Amino acid sequence: MLEFVFLLPIVMGGAAFFLPVSLGRGILIVAALLHLQLTVMGWLGKLDPYFPDYFSSSPEGLLVLLVTSFIFLFISIYAISYMNETEMQSEHIFISCMLLFLGTMSMVTLADHPIVLWIAIEATTLVSAPLIFINRSKEALEATWKYVLICSVGIALALLGCFFITLAMDIKEIDAPLTFSSLNAVAGQLDPIWLKAGFIFIMIGFGTKMGLAPMHTWLPDAHSQAPSPASALLSGALLNCAFLGIYKVHVLMHVAGLGAYSSNILIGFGLVSMFVAGIFILNQPDYKRLLAYSSVENMGVIAIGVGIGGIALYGAILHLIHHSLIKSSLFLSAGNILLGFGSRLVKKTGNLARLFPKTFVAFFAGFAGVSGFPPFGIFISELLIIMGAFQRGRFVVLAGFIFCLTLVFAGAARIVMRISFANAGEDVLVEERMLRIIPSYVLLLTSIGLFLWMPETIFEVIIDTIKVLGGSVNG
Incomplete structure (x- = not known):
């Protein structure tokens, strides 16, 4: 049953x-392994939905599900240490909220209704909010309330967008x-005015969460x-x-013309x-906020690639992965x-x-990868988006895209160099542990591996994801 993919982590x-914490840690790893196994079974078509009116295994959903399940396994290993x-x-x-978070995100990927x-x-908002507040500081409380309030308002607007889409069907008595x-099958008959209004509210609502x-x-x-x-799950999976x-x-919208x-x-x-x-990354004093703004930038990259279409759409899906x-x-x-170092402030770090x-190797390699340098996959994804913009004559968009990439790189490079090589004291609070090193290395090596060789099954799912929008590897 396909629904087991999200029911398993929710139940566990x-x-x-x-349960005692010692058992909870074991459950976290076991659940991550079982979830990845169920995800692979879903990819192989061995799981059918028990409620086909609500859930299905769409190509884009399976792709996001696989990425989510894969990174969750290594994030869980890191979390133990x-x-x-x-x-x-x-x-x-x-531990409980991490698993509930996995379950609700998996439900998102399989939802067809x-x-x-x-x-x-x-639900992802509700179960992830305690993860932000877990340290119970004043700053954590403020961040949690901000997260819940802003995302809830955004989600409320998205609900209104869903209602408008149903109106687009009801007005035409479909x-x-x-x-x-089903909506894609009758898209040409839907009322275009309500569809446009629905997309605006969906874009603002889900765009808030994105x-x-x-x-x-x-x-x-x-x-x-x-x-x-x-944080790794919020940025790597929730968005x-x-x-x-x-x-x-x-x-x-595309199918409806x-x-x-x-x-x-x-x-x-x-x-x-x-x-x-790019503006907020310049002179950013907090390196975790730097990474957060980098996520904002990369979600923008994906949105631009999808909007341009063609080969840029293929680049956008690669960029997501x-x-x-x-x-x-x-x-x-x-x-x-x-x-x-015991601090999130850049000025209190150095000589990494x-x-x-x-950690330096992983951090610096990650910076190179997210900045679009080979042999990491973002190099090819951003190159494809640039090529797509050029092919479709989107020269203003192309100029803005390249300028923003340069702005982000310039701001982030200065901070990363400061953390990596600036003079600092010799006192460190903890030593490096392999369980906190290996997951980062594996995730980076996976990006390199997918850059050098894309498995046929993943390539076919990406093509199935983009072909309905006219996207292709040939533009």
């Missing part, structure tokens, strides 16, 4: 809340199930205050789930997100830096290359 997360070092309060709550998708995305699959500017304001605070394993909601509605309308909106939000991120791998690794490396050489 509920159990972990009541991280919890030992920090002596975290309420560890049973942390707009309202079920909305419920699942709202008798069809309320699923994305971290697109100017609705991004919760993201830097939440990422900076959450423990590093939770993709919100994007999935926008993507499904964009597909509906309104693709140019939704594409221009995506490009507009993407450029604004990249520019805002590689950003999740590299950014998750960077947040785990940032967790090691925080444990070692000598004091923490293994």
Whole structure:
């Protein structure tokens, strides 16, 4: 049963809340392994939905699900060592919410009903909020309230967008199930005015959760205050789930003949997100907030690639995969830096290359990867988006895209160099541990591996994801 993919972590997360912490840690790893196994079975077509009116295995959903499950496994391995070092309060709550978070995100990827998708995305907010507040500081409380309030307002607007889409069907008296699959089949008959209104509200609502500017304001605070394993999940998995909601509605718009309308909106939000991120990265005093603004920028990159279409759309989906791998690794490396120096402030760090050489390799390689240098996959994804913009004559968009990439790189490079090589004291709070090093290395090596060789099954799923929008590897 396909629903086991999200029911398993939800049930095990509920159990972990009541069990001793020592058992909870084991449950976290076991659940991650079982979830990855179920995900692979879903990829192989061995799991059928028990409720086909609500859930299905769409190509884009399976892709996001696989990325989520894969990074969760290595984030969980890291989290075990991280919890030992920090002596975290309420560890049973942390483990439970991590698993519930995995379950709700998995539900998002499999939802075929707009309202079920909305419920699942709202549920991700509720179960991830305790992860941000887990340290119980004043700053964590503020970040948690900001996260819940802003995302809830955004999700409420997305719900209104879902209602408008149903109105687009009801006004034309179309008798069809309320699923994305059925809506795509009758898209040409839907009322275009209500569809356009629905997309605007979906874009703002789910765009808030995706971290697109100017609705991004919760993201830097939440990422900076959450423990590093939770930050890695927020950036590497949650933002993709919100994007999935926008993507499904964009597909509906395209099939209905309104693709140019939704594409221009995506490009507009993407450029604004990249520019805002670039401005705030300049002279950023907090390296975890730096990574958060980098996520805002990369969500903008994905939005632009999807909006341009063609070969840029293929680049956008590649970007989604590689950003999740590299950014998750960077947040785990940032967790090691925080444990070692005891501060998120850039000025209180330095000489990472000598004091923490293994973390330095992962952190600096992650910076190179997220900046678009080979042999990491973001190099090819951004190159494809640039090529797509050029092919389609989007020269203004292309100029803005390249300018924002340069702005972000210039701001981030100065900070990363400061952390890596600037003079610092010899005192460190903790030593490097392999369980906190290996996950970052594996995630980075996976990005390199996918850059050098793309497995046929993954390539076919990406093609199935983009072909409905006319995307291809040939432009």
